[in-house]
Amino acid sequence: MVVAAMAKPEREEIIALVGNPNSGKTSIFNDLTGARQHVGNWPGVTVEKKEGKLIYQGETYNIVDLPGTYSLGAYSEDELIARNFILFDKPEAVINVVDASNLERNLYLTIQLLEMGANIVVALNMVDEARARKIEINIPRLAQALGVPVVPTVATRSEGIKELVAMAASKARETPPQPLLMNYGPEIEAEINKLEQIIKFDPNLSAKYPARWLAIKLLEDDARLQTELQQSGARQVLEQAAKSNKHLGAVLGEEVEAIIADRRYGFINGLVREAVTRRQTLEERLTVSDKIDSIVTNRYLGLPIFILAMRAVFQFTFKLGEPMIGGVETAFAGLTGLVTGWLAALGAPGLLTSFIADGIIGGLGSVLVFIPPIFLLFLAISLLEDSGYMARAAYIMDRLMHTLGLHGKSFVPLLIGFGCNVPGIMATRTLESRKDRMITILINPLMSCTARLPVYVLFTGAFFTANQGWVIFSLYLLGIVLAIIMGKIFKTFLFKGETAPFVMELPPYRVPTLKGTLIHMWERGSSFVRKAGTVIVAAVVLIWVLSNLPLGVEYASQESLIGRLGTILAPIFKPAGFGTWQAAVALLFGILAKEVVVGTLGVLYGVEESGLTAAIAQSWTPLSAYAFMVMTLIYIPCVAAIGAIRRETNSWGWTAFAVGYSLVLGWVMAVLVFQAGKLLGLG
Amino acid sequence: MSSGLLPLEFLDIGREAVIREVAGGLSLRRRLTDLGLVRGTTIRVIRNDNFGPVIVSLGNSSGGGRLAIGRGMAHKIMVEEAG
Numbered sequence: 006m007v008v009a010a011m012a013k014p015e016r017e018e019i020i021a022l023v024g025n026p027n028s029g030k031t032s033i034f035n036d037l038t039g040a041r042q043h044v045g046n047w048p049g050v051t052v053e054k055k056e057g058k059l060i061y062q063g064e065t066y067n068i069v070d071l072p073g074t075y076s077l078g079a080y081s082e083d084e085l086i087a088r089n090f091i092l093f094d095k096p097e098a099v100i101n102v103v104d105a106s107n108l109e110r111n112l113y114l115t116i117q118l119l120e121m122g123a124n125i126v127v128a129l130n131m132v133d134e135a136r137a138r139k140i141e142i143n144i145p146r147l148a149q150a151l152g153v154p155v156v157p158t159v160a161t162r163s164e165g166i167k168e169l170v171a172m173a174a175s176k177a178r179e180t181p182p183q184p185l186l187m188n189y190g191p192e193i194e195a196e197i198n199k200l201e202q203i204i205k206f207d208p209n210l211s212a213k214y215p216a217r218w219l220a221i222k223l224l225e226d227d228a229r230l231q232t233e234l235q236q237s238g239a240r241q242v243l244e245q246a247a248k249s250n251k252h253l254g255a256v257l258g259e260e261v262e263a264i265i266a267d268r269r270y271g272f273i274n275g276l277v278r279e280a281v282t283r284r285q286t287l288e289e290r291l292t293v294s295d296k297i298d299s300i301v302t303n304r305y306l307g308l309p310i311f312i313l314a315m316r317a318v319f320q321f322t323f324k325l326g327e328p329m330i331g332g333v334e335t336a337f338a339g340l341t342g343l344v345t346g347w348l349a350a351l352g353a354p355g356l357l358t359s360f361i362a363d364g365i366i367g368g369l370g371s372v373l374v375f376i377p378p379i380f381l382l383f384l385a386i387s388l389l390e391d392s393g394y395m396a397r398a399a400y401i402m403d404r405l406m407h408t409l410g411l412h413g414k415s416f417v418p419l420l421i422g423f424g425c426n427v428p429g430i431m432a433t434r435t436l437e438s439r440k441d442r443m444i445t446i447l448i449n450p451l452m453s454c455t456a457r458l459p460v461y462v463l464f465t466g467a468f469f470t471a472n473q474g475w476v477i478f479s480l481y482l483l484g485i486v487l488a489i490i491m492g493k494i495f496k497t498f499l500f501k502g503e504t505a506p507f508v509m510e511l512p513p514y515r516v517p518t519l520k521g522t523l524i525h526m527w528e529r530g531s532s533f534v535r536k537a538g539t540v541i542v543a544a545v546v547l548i549w550v551l552s553n554l555p556l557g558v559e560y561a562s563q564e565s566l567i568g569r570l571g572t573i574l575a576p577i578f579k580p581a582g583f584g585t586w587q588a589a590v591a592l593l594f595g596i597l598a599k600e601v602v603v604g605t606l607g608v609l610y611g612v613e614e615s616g617l618t619a620a621i622a623q624s625w626t627p628l629s630a631y632a633f634m635v636m637t638l639i640y641i642p643c644v645a646a647i648g649a650i651r652r653e654t655n656s657w658g659w660t661a662f663a664v665g666y667s668l669v670l671g672w673v674m675a676v677l678v679f680q681a682g683k684l685l686g687l688g
Numbered sequence: 689m690s691s692g693l694l695p696l697e698f699l700d701i702g703r704e705a706v707i708r709e710v711a712g713g714l715s716l717r718r719r720l721t722d723l724g725l726v727r728g729t730t731i732r733v734i735r736n737d738n739f740g741p742v743i744v745s746l747g748n749s750s751g752g753g754r755l756a757i758g759r760g761m762a763h764k765i766m767v768e769e770a771g
Contacts, residue, residue: 076722080715107753110724110746226714262714266721270728294754295734295745304737400756404740407758413741506716507741507758508723 017067018177019094020059023087023118024102025111026073027512029130032160033102034070035524037170042068044528046655047086053434061174069096075110077117079229082439091123092214097177099125100169105135105142105157106513108281112273115151122184122215126172127155128165134513138292139284147280152182161518184215189268192256196249197221203242210239224249225262294513298397307401314394315420318385322378322424329377337370356553359560364549369542373534378455380530382421382428387525391517396509403507411492412436413507415445419488422452423481426642429454430649431529440500444492446653447663450642451488453481456599460637463603467618468627476631480638487639487670548597561608567593581636581675582629592636598643628687632679640671696731696742696757696765704732705767712764720765723755730770 022037024030034042038057047054055070071090072083079085091099101118103111118125127148135142148155154172158165188194200220204210210219222230223246234243253261301310341362348358389395395417403413414436422429429449436442461480465473551567558564563572563586571590578584578592587609595602603617610620621630641664642650651660699705707729710717720726724746734754735743742762746753757765 076718078718078722080718080722110753113722113724260714263717263721263727266726267728270724270726298734298743298754302735302743396756400741400743403756403758407740506719506761507756508719508761509756510723511743511754511756513754 017065018098019067019069019096020173020177021090021094021096021099022068022070022102023091023099023114024073024128024130025075025104025107025114027510028073028102028104028107028111029158029160030070030073030102032518032521033100033128033130033158033166033169034068035520036160036163036166037068059170061170064174066174066177069094074114076114077121078225079227085229088121091118091121097124098173099123100128100173101125102128102130102160105129105132106138106140108140108142108277109270109273112276113269116185116187116269116273119151119153119185120187120221121218122181124176124179124181125153126169126176127151127153128160128169129155129157130160132157132165133159133162141282141284143280143282147276150276150280152185161521184217186217187268187272189221189265192253193224193261193264196224196253200224200242200245200249203245207239207242209237210234210242221265224253225265226250226260292513294393297514298511301394301397302400307397311398311401314389314398318382318389319424321385322382326378326381329381333373333377334370337366337373341366341370356556359553360549363552363560364546365542376530376534379425379428380526382424383529384522384526386417386421386428386432387522387529388517391515391522391525393512393514396511399509400511407507411444411496412438412441414509415441418445418449419452422449422454425454425456426450426452426646427649428529430646430653433653440496443654443659444495444500446650447495447659447666448488448492450646450650450663450667451484451491451639453484453638454599456643457638459600459603460595461634463606463617464621464625464630464634467621467625468630480634483635483674484638487674491666491670548594561590561605577672578636578675580679581632581672582679583625583633583636583675585624588633592640595637596641596644598645599637602637628679628682631682632675635678636671636675638671639674640668642667692768693766694769695763696733696744696767697736697759697762699733699736699742699767699769701733701736704730704770706730706770707765708768709766710764711766712761716761716764720761724753725755725757725765731767 022030022034024033034055034057037059041059042055042057045054045056053072057068057070059066059068069090071087074081074084074087077084077088077091079088090096099118101115103115115125115127129142129144129147132142142157144155144157154176156165156169156172158169160166189197197217197220200223201216204214204216204219210216219230219242223234223242231243231246250261257264300306344366345358345362348361386395389398398417399414401413402416406413406416415433418429418432418436420429421432426449429452430446433442433445433449436445457480458477461477462473465476469476548567551570552561552565554566555564558568562568567590568586571586571588571593574589574593575584575586578589587606590609591602591605594605606621607617610617610624625633641647647660647664650663651657654660693708696705696707707725707727709727710720710725712720725731729746731744731746733742734745739759741756741758743754743756746755
């Protein structure tokens with residue numbers, strides 16, 4: 006007995022959470038795990054992996070939040086991850102979150118889970134909403150028909166969670182049930198049988214997959230499983246599957262997969278008819294959501310309302326964020342003073358003081374000032390998302406974006422990019438198709454973020470005082486036009502193939518909960534701080550070292566390594582009209598954060614920021630200034646954005662590509678502007 | 689008497705119809721199946737502006753799902769008007 010117990014490897018019991026998007030899965034996850042959660046990526050892919058701990062009756066359970074999916078096919082990365090987790094990681098129990106007011110579609114996933122033989126508990130969520138819509142669900146009967154426990158919950162108010170936990174914990178101790186046997190009719194069943202026999206005969210296959218499930222999936226023509234089987238050399242099964250499919254197609258007159266889906270929905274309809282009663286007339290079904298939608302998605306009103314909403318988001322973010330930015334700046338200045346004084350008192354060498362004050366604190370400070378606006382922006386976006394409005398925004402924008410060959414859903418991340426590219430890049434997570442996501446990430450840095458604005462203000466202040474607004478606007482517009490062009494190019498050459506067809510759920514409008522919104526904001530914001538932080542520190546250290554070597558030179562002077570580097574690089578920018586070492590160094594420092602360009606020029610010209618306009622006016626021309634602004638707009642995203650690209654694409658290759666293409670594009674555009682301007686006699 | 693089948697794309701706001709056929713490839717049909725747009729499903733058109741996606745309400749009885757369906761996709765979903 007003891008030996009047997011010891012031989013069994015100890016592992017924390019896993020409870021997986023599965024459910025449709027918008028079913029309230031995230032709220033349940035938050036209820037179950039509280040603050041004991043962390044976010045990572047699934048190995049090798051960019052899909053978010055959320056895990057948390059649940060402690061119940063002295064036992065610790067590992068709760069894994071699987072990506073929200075409508076199905077367990079292998080249509081998207083999300084679905085594949087969810088499916089493979091259940092197949093191969095074999096969680097002890099699975100909580101299937103189901104939206105009570107949208108049972109038919111939600112149960113489609115439940116049926117698939119049951120067919121896989123997963124050990125499930127159904128969390129019938131949002132029962133309050135269903136009740137309000139006069140949808141009455143006979144829970145014992147539903148549980149009986151499904152053959153699994155069903156626990157009613159209202160996750161946003163933590164109702165039913167205790168019962169859910171108790172049920173899941175007791176389920177986790179039970180052996181998994183037999184997979185649900187759906188009857189697909191004599192013809193299909195006969196072929197399933199044939200396939201099952203072959204699968205059971207192959208020890209490798211039957212150890213890996215439930216035999217009947219695999220047989221059905223093969224008849225459904227699941228391309229991913231076909232490849233998996235091909236790789237493991239199970240040729241016999243594949244041959245039989247192809248034969249069966251052909252045979253069934255001929256006998257039944259249509260594709261097997263359609264019939265299988267029909268059967269499943271037929272089963273669900275019967276089930277719902279038995280367990281659900283509705284006492285609602287058509288008029289009553291014209292819900293509040295529909296009434297709001299008739300205004301918000303209106304042909305003429307939709308776009309203006311959307312623009313107003315976005316303006317409100319930006320007002321909120323930057324009006325509220327500005328004083329906070331000031332606060333952070335003051336705090337960092339104070340910290341620098343404090344640390345410098347303290348180090349001086351300790352008699353630390355000047356180099357160390359400079360390293361800590363100029364390098365670490367100064368460098369980190371210049372990026373960390375973005376924390377307030379980033380958190381505020383995410384707060385506003387989480388609010389819009391949780392209320393259900395963002396789905397409408399995507400609908401409205403799809404009409405416009407479609408003509409540009411982009412997805413409607415790509416618009417929101419691009420728009421956010423005007424505030425800051427980092428959350429813009431992170432917001433691409435809402436895109437389902439990897440291609441759309443990659444394109445949107447790659448063109449996002451072309452959206453002129455607020456950090457570029459100080460550069461524009463400086464240069465237009467020196468040369469274009471009469472029409473400053475128009476000049477700045479032209480730069481924003483240039484960014485948008487280039488984004489469209491580059492998007493088309495990337496789509497044509499790098500991410501070929503058709504776009505995923507546009508179909509998305511419009512969730513009912515809901516009042517967002519404070520807890521949910523804050524958790525969303527925190528997840529996104531803190532991951533910026535963590536991930537960008539590591540990249541930033543590395544860059545800061547590198548730039549500081551370059552500014553101080555060789556030993557004894559004046560910090561960031563032409564004799565320092567960075568000054569020499571600037572001198573070497575300067576000729577490259579000669580065709581663009583700003584071939585001075587100061588400009589090159591400013592651009593180099595600008596990679597740290599684009600507004601640093603201004604500060605750097607201040608240091609290099611040896612003037613305060615107030616005298617900088619005059620200094621600029623002396624050594625630049627209007628044309629070279631404009632070319633320089635174009636360069637600042639386009640070339641290399643700042644380190645924080647580079648960090649975000651690295652994190653979201655999960656690839657150094659694409660990160661390098663983003664840096665490389667923008668550098669080339671920036672240079673080409675700057676040269677183009679300068680040379681064309683000279684030809685026109687503007688120089 | 690017409691055969692009564694027409695693409696969802698041409699259904700006006702407020703009309704109800706039953707999905708009869710999806711004239712698309714496997715991946716398109718699978719996507720629609722996952723979202724509950726299968727043969728026999730009753731849908732009601734919430735919004736159709738003759739450009740941009742069509743918004744439909746799903747299911748003959750549930751108050752739940754609203755889907756925005758791209759125009760290309762709406763062109764391939766053949767429906768029969770109810771009533």
